[in-house]
Amino acid sequence: MLIGLLGAGWLWFVMSQHGIGLSPDSAGYLAxxxxLLEGKGFICYSGEPFVAQPPLYPLAVATLSFLLGLDLKTSALFLNLLIIVFATFISGNLTFLITNSFPISLFVCFSIIFGIPTFQTFVYAWSEPTFILFLSVAFFICSSLLTMKTKNTY
Known part of the structure; x- marks a missing residue:
């Protein structure tokens, strides 16, 4: 968890000057x-229903904005900070569960934090960090179940 907090600190440092990265997808998610906050539902900025992209990310951003009273860009930044902590933690635990090697687990954690392709996804208000987190959780659960089944078999 400590390495995940280090990742969140690094992400905060990188984005402290200019805020969260925005792209056309980001604009759509924030719209x-x-x-959602205005009570209009899952509607794009064009007025059409939001059906072509994953709906969880805008829902999470809106929920954080509503609960914490933050603007949408700050909520997206805060959400990505939370996600990098948990994604790093789960990925490190998954790696340790599979390899039983603490150095390899540390390598994976630092690769998430300092690897350019992975870290870049956390800089933007995209749904990819949420996907990375849920995929890591799914692999961790599957691996845990396989480990339990293997231990119970013998």
Whole structure:
């Protein structure tokens, strides 16, 4: 968990100057989150239903914005900070569960934090960090179940 907090600190440092990265997808997600807060539902900035992209990210951004009273860009930043902590933690635990090697587990954690392709996804208001987290959790659960089944077999 400590390495995940280090990742969140690094992400905060990188984004402290200019805020969270925005792209056309980011604008769409934040527009949907804004429409959710206004009670309009999952509606894009064009007025059409939001059906072509994953709906969980705008819902999470809107929820954080509502609960914490933050603007949408700050909520997206805060969400990515939380996600990098948990994604790093789960990935490190998954690696240790599979390899039983603490150095390899540390390598994976630092690769998430300092690896350019992975870290870049956390800089933007995209749904990819959420996907990375849920995929890591799914692999961890599957690996845990296989480990338990193997231990119970013998």
């Amino acid at each position: 949907v989150a804004g429409n």
